[in-house]
Amino acid sequence: MRPTTRGVRVTGRSLRHTPNVHTSEYQCPRQFSQRPPRLLLLSDRSVPRPQLPFLYPSGAYPSNAQFSRLFSISANQKKFIKETARESVKWSIIIFIGTSCFSIASFGFMSERQERAFPSPHEWSLITRIRFRRGKWWQVPENNEEEGFTNWARVYEELEYALKRLEDPDKDGAGLQEQEKGGILVPGVGKAGFDISAKSEEWCQGYYEVLHGMALAAERLEGWVTTNSRRYIWAPAFVPSPDNPRPKATLPSQLPIPDENERIPASDVPETFYLKILTSKGFTTSQRMSAALGYADWLAFKKLPDSAEEMYKWALDIAISGLPTPNPTTTIDPKTAILSSTAPKESITENIVYAATNLATFHASQGNTTAALPILVSLLRARLNADPAPPKPPPKKYDSSFVGTLVSLLQEPEYPPVPPTGDEPLLRRPEDRCEEAALKSYIGEILFALAKNASGRAQGLAWVRDAVSTAKVGQSLPPMEAEPELRKKCETCEEVGLEAWGKIMTYLAAEAREKRDAVQSSAVKKLWWGVWPGAMDALEKDVEDKEGEEGGVVMRLNKLRSKMLKEELREMDKKYARTFVF
Template structure:
């Protein structure tokens, strides 16, 4: 007891703390409240006084600046946010690669379909083939037209020029090209000079020729258009007649644009030609060494037709003479002259030596004469060509066992892409080269359609140039319509498509000319009847009036009945004149690129 009391006396005496009532805490007060002493247990083993830790009341906001965070941040919310974040990461990690893969697959299917429609040389680089397909699609496809009506020539020209730049660049596809002066082709850009392409393959040369001809067609349609200087892409073109300048004080306003409203055209100092001249591309083809006879002849005829359209008669005639010389150079050695290059007429007695190129040149030469009003030169040319076509040998008939079965392919809709999948796996070979045109053609249905066109030309010329030959010209036109109708019915039976469009044009033109000629003959007969009734008979004395009046009435009834027969013939041939309806192509697999 004594020891215990001694130990007890050494302890310091503690004063009893008085419990004070808790003060009301203001949650919006920035200073923390005083600590509650009764919550701290005394330390019996530590001599030093324990450090007081601030004790916060329930839902105490702390600082006013971060008060809202204290209410939302918790362990459960942080865990939930982490889970949501990683869920979004996983979704995007699956979604965007899948979307990219589907986009690549769809573009691959679209360009596989375009490769079937517009083949490109296999030895070209990837982007050269890509640009060539898009250029042809933009120019030729119906569903690539602006508002399904207008061809976007600016885009097509930009694509053709980009393809030509790659083909003529030694860095890409222009290796082994030699310029006219024997120098190597430069590394970049489109070059105006012609090259020697003999070192290239036939496929490369054919694709290069197609690109040049496509650029020439674009140049023809962009004549009179301009673009802003420095605009390499040339996406926006303006007509010259709408550009204000000293030579155009009253410019024509631009059409209203639904998207941009009224567009103010730039001044004449800010614009330049939208595309090079067509002469550049046609002359380049004619001067390029390595193209065959048909390729050079296509360029010459297109260039001559372009000059005819522009009114350059002398240049057009010189180009036709050059085309006739090109066609004659392709004849077998020692065959001699076949065509009079000055007039385009096939020499009499040389009909057995004509080739397809000769027939094409002479027909185009005759059209040139007729277009410029020189019918005295046009009629002998057409008659000589028709005589040569009549002497063509018959088409050889292949045995039925060796005739290939027609392959029916879906060209539109979803099945076109499904059938193109096999081309995606196994690439279809490039089409074989067409005939050079230096061979003698056979008398096929296609050649018969060309004969119908010649008969239509001859009938129109005879009716328009001579009053005494009107009935003969109408007879030629009538025969051309009957021949075209018979040929088209045979084509339908044999499922022949080659030359059908040409025959349809000839039939429609023949029906139109026949109707116009018959109506004019009926008007002349009515006028003659009226003159007889007014007293203008034989020698002006009224002699033989009854006989003349009866003859005029019979002739009038004849032409009126022929007009009725023409209407019946048009109704009969209506299925031949109407083109089959094509399904509307659209959707996410549409070839609109």
């Protein structure tokens, strides 16, 4: 039972002077006067009830506890992040290894196909062989998908890299020697020519192909400019020069032409590479002669006939130097290039015939028919009197079985046999019928042009007709039918012959019509021709015959060109249907 207490009255004054009384509790105003209405139920002495964040904002700034809760990661989240990171790293490595293996396999497959299409010497290093193959591969127009035509700047760049490695003694040029102290200096070209006689035939053949390919690329890149980085190239039409005072403007998507002090030629001059072949020691007679003829053709294209004639004669001198006889004048006259009719068959070589043919063709193109005609006649006589060539050995059979295909893919392809030197005796092959047809056509055209009477013209026309018949017969020979390129060459010879035949008949038909019209327009001549019965009918018949022959030749020519065009389009469709063209 609660004890009773007696009431004590405490005055306000005594309360104020009592030191043991907790005055702070009574002096503090009520809580509801200092706090919002939402916190009226909250007491300072009691433990506050849990306050939910969305119901009770503690203040304008979040507390440290809220920050820690915001960035805290649970155990499940840590496990998920670890597993996700582990899987991401694993699949990234797998994808990287897979794509790398696929890229390496694609590069190897491409290199293998290029090697089989454009073989390179096995003694070269891998980088040199890859550059050489790419340079040869880019020369095929269908392989340039972006441009649609041969990108000669890319060809030049690839072959130039291969050439530097081949001439570097520390890489693929071990054994190269200077012919003289400091090398041979060619005026306007620079140092040219090495002694490559210590190298193998395969190495020399590959080195020749690199130089010849760079010469062809340099011919196409004449006038093109680039910069030191060689990343971009500009055509001559966009480059201001004395020959091009008003150049074309570049497209908005192209870079502008650099300043004159930043421009450099995109390639060296072509004679740099031609003369390097001519002045090097170790090349065969055929290789040196081909370089001289290529340089001569370039000079003729640049309209330098005197220099071109000298180079054609130089090529003939190179061919004469390879004759097996000690006295070459018994085979050919070096001044006129006419083959002797009494020359033994063994002394007439392929190089002599080829060089003399190019020289005669050049004379004919320059209008010097009196010098070209005897050369062409002697060449045709030499070809017709040559011994027949033995039959070619059958091609090596290809093992198309699975095992044979697998073995052929694993083995490195053999380097093809090196071409002959050209100093062998001339033989008459079935595929040379086209060359005979071309010589007959040239002889017929020259005879018709030089003829001063009807008999001379008839003789020239007969030669042209014989040329067309020879080319037509040559297309039906088995070697021509087996190889499309040879058959196409023979069709071209027939086209040239038919075109010459048609022009001759056009001239003769016009001459016959003029003669008939002259007789009909003159009363005296008409009376004179009327004395003999049938004279006018003979003139009419002559015009009809020549016009009829002209129409027949034109029909044959159009038919042949239509056939050649269809074959060309069919071949182009096959090329563009394939991924790689070699």
